[in-house]
Amino acid sequence: MAITSANQLELLQTAEAVAREKMIDPGLVVEAMEESLARAAKSRYGSEMDIRVSIDRKTGRATFTRVRTVVDPEELENYQSEMTPEQAKQYMSDPQVGDTFVEEIPPVEMGRIAAQSAKQVILQKVREAERDRQYNEFKDRAGTIINGLVKREEYGNVIVDVGAGEAILRRNEKIGREAYRPNDRIRCFIKDVRREQRGPQIFLSRTAPEFMAELFKMEVPEIYDGVIEIKAVARDPGSRAKIAVLSFDGSIDPVGACVGMRGSRVQAVVNELQGEKIDIIPWNEDQPTFLVNALQPAEVSKVVLDDEAGKIEVVVPEEQLSLAIGRRGQNVRLASQLTGLDIDIMTEAEESARRQKEFEARTALFMDTLDLDEFFAQLLVSEGFTNLEEVAYVELDELLVIDGVDEGTAEELQARARDYLEAQAKAALDAARAMGVEDSLIEFDGLTPQMVEALAKDGVKSLEDFATCADWELAGGWTTVDGQRVKDDGILEPFNVSLEDAQDLVMTARVMLGWVDPAELEAADEDAEDTEIEEGEA
Incomplete structure (x- = not known):
């Protein structure tokens, strides 16, 4: 096939048709054609030549040119595409290193093999352009909700037609035992968009906590407008969920706004999530207060927070224990996810027994190490002393507030504590040196x-x-x-x-x-x- 005036316009027509079909820029198709024609010309004139093809965007005329670059004589490697300043003098006046000489060459006659090769180049370029378009279209949509049509199911994974491409809803991202048939409409959360060798991969989810947050944003105008903020979401997909909300307007109740008139707003989200029960909880900066809210409907007697360990102890009445834990631990698990804390739930009786055990252990420590009777040791524990270091190095006045302790007794207590600690330190040091x-x-x-x-x-x-x-x-x-x-x-x-x-x-x-x-x-x-x-x- 030769590029003649008879088929010059066909190039542009073909480029336009392919661009419309694949929804890409016609210029990219023309560039692919130029590259394919240049490859064909190199196979005819020689692969070492720097041959370029330019297609006029209006007339479709293809111009074949050979480009030669002026290089330093010591760097001359390719005699077909490079030349020295001395050699370039016959083509240009005063040639300098880096200058290029461009000359037009006759169009090539494309045989069957060259035409097939050109076709492959064009198809490859078009595929790459199509993949780039899909990726650029969806990369900024990650974290949003998309509607699509189910195309097919493969090994439990659902392939979804999202208009400009396909996306995948993996089986572990489906709610419960959801089943879909071809052409079913489906609403999903775009969890991730990745550029891969085989093209952009769009991963969907219906179990992500963000999916619920986005659904509430669609149903509750106050969330969309930023008056109410969703601070945290915890889900057991298809079963139960907890969502914490905060209002920046004192006149608007965040929980009531999310529930809606007669529960209309929250019910729309529940229906989309296959009947998933949703607890809407007011968010609070004070973590213990927030946790009490998160454990609803259970009533909490006391909360003890350990900031350093990220752990929290919750004490509930005996009759509230099963409600606080929930079926298969669901309630406490969701509350833990919502607050980001490790929650330890105990009854009032268990907490009392634990405190008694700690009291007895500290009493025994002071009896053994300071040679005190049980009553005196219990007095120390009752005043809040938990270890020997506190007794040994506390201000003397803090010991004098204990009933029956005078200055001499306080000094004797501190001396005994220090002697014991010094003996312990010496033993530890000797053991360390021995190791x-x-x-x-x-x-x-x-x-x-x-x-x-x-x-x-x-x-x-x-x-x-x-x-x-x-x-x-x-x-x-x-x-x-x-x-x-x-x-x-x-x-x-x-x-x-x-x-x-x-x-x-x-x-x-x-x-x-x-x-x-x-x-x-x-x-x-x-x-x-x-x-x-x-x-x-x-």
Whole structure:
């Protein structure tokens, strides 16, 4: 096939037709044609030549040109597409390195193989352009709801026609045992859009908490307008859900607005989610108060929050225990997801028994270590003393408020506590040295002898070993595994070393060893402070 005046306009007509069919820019199709014709010309004139083709967007005329670049004689490699300044003088005056010489060459006669190759190039370019168009169309729609038609089902996964392409609703993203037939209408949440080798992949979900939030945004104008904000969502898809809402207008009840007149708004969401029961809860900055709301309809007697561990203890009356936990633990699980806290529920009787056990354990500690009778030890515990360090180093006045304790008795108590602690420290230090702990770790400021002993038992015996530890290895932490919070025990956790303390200790060790430049550390801290100030101002 030769590119003659008879078929020049056909190129543009073909480009327009393909562009309309694939919904892409006609210019991209013409560029693909130019590249395919250039490849065909290279197979005719030589693959080392730099041959380019330009198709006139109005007339369809294809112009074939050969381009040669002027290069330094020492860098000349390809004699077909490059030439030296001396060689270029016969084509141009005063040639400089980097100049190009363009000459028109005759159009090529395309044989069957060349035509087939050109067709493949065009198809490939068109496919790439179509994929780019689909990706660009959907990448900004991630996090929104889309309506589509079910095309087919493959191994439990639903393929959905979303207009400009196909999306996939995986079986684990479906609600319960939802079943769909071809041409059923379906509403889904666009969870992710990825650019992959085989084209853009659009992943849908009907179980994502964000799906429920977006549905409420569609049904409740106040949420769409920003008057009411959805602060948190927790779902057991197809069964039950909890959603926390906050109103920025004191005259608008966030719960009532989401429920709607006679429950019309929330019912529309429930119907879309296959009858999923929804608890709408007022959000509160105070976590214990928020948790009490989240555990509704159960009544809560007392809440004890442990900020450091991200854990909260909830005490409920005996008759409310099953309601607070819910069927198969559903109520407490959803409340935990909503608040982001690990919730431990106990009855009033269980809490009383635990407190009694703690009281007895502390009483026994003071009796054994300070050689006190039971009554005196109980007095110390009742006044809030929990360990020997508090007795040994507290201000004397705090001991004198205890009934029957005079100055001499208080001094004797502190002396006994200090003697015991010093003996414990010496024993721990001797044990650590026996395990081979280096003086660099023993003398490190911030570590007690008992801490050094605990580190030695875990294989940390030098300052270098200590500097390689992660903060969570020392202070402990929490990891989420399969949706459940799992406790990671820290080496120094029994000594109440916080995550921040562990970070400071490890960084100090690294500075002492010369692993970290103190100046860089100060600069990083200043940057972090500036960022916090900017965020606060924003």
